[in-house]
Amino acid sequence: MPTRRYVIGAAAVACGAALTGCAAGKPGPAVVPPGVKGKVIAQTADIPVGGGKVITKWKIVITQPSAGVFKAFTASCPHKGCAVGRVADGVIHCPCHGSEFAADSGKCLKGPAEAPLAEYALKVEGDGIVMV
Ligand code: FES
Numbered sequence: 131m132p133t134r135r136y137v138i139g140a141a142a143v144a145c146g147a148a149l150t151g152c153a154a155g156k157p158g159p160a161v162v163p164p165g166v167k168g169k170v171i172a173q174t175a176d177i178p179v180g181g182g183k184v185i186t187k188w189k190i191v192i193t194q195p196s197a198g199v200f201k202a203f204t205a206s207c208p209h210k211g212c213a214v215g216r217v218a219d220g221v222i223h224c225p226c227h228g229s230e231f232a233a234d235s236g237k238c239l240k241g242p243a244e245a246p247l248a249e250y251a252l253k254v255e256g257d258g259i260v261m262v
Pocket residue numbers: 207208209210211212224225226227228229241242243
């Protein structure tokens with residue numbers, strides 16, 4: 131694994147019409163929460179491959195969809211604003227009403243949410259995940 135890898139994300143794409151329960155939606159804003167820019171918010175070793183971790187302090191979910199690739203999304207579900215919870219097998223789950231989102235793009239996979247999770251840009255510095 132490289133010691134320094136930048137992962138720059140764009141806003142997640144809208145849900146496809148063919149996907150269960152998700153209507154087409156516009157990507158949310160990709161503005162990091164105030165005060166988090168430039169901060170190390172997690173260690174790479176804490177983010178399992180195929181899984182992720184919710185950083186409740188910043189309302190950000192960090193995922194590692196494949197080895198060495200890290201993504202950051204808002205942890206606020208676009209349905210009613212609950213914090214997303216478990217990340218497993220490449221899927222971010224919202225515990226409130228069952229919406230699901232792709233851990234590699236934030237795309238809405240299952241409603242009732244109708245929009246993706248907004249993606250934030252991050253970079254990996256050493257073992258730290260830094261919001262940019
Ligand atoms: S708030 Fe997430 S599914 Fe309703």
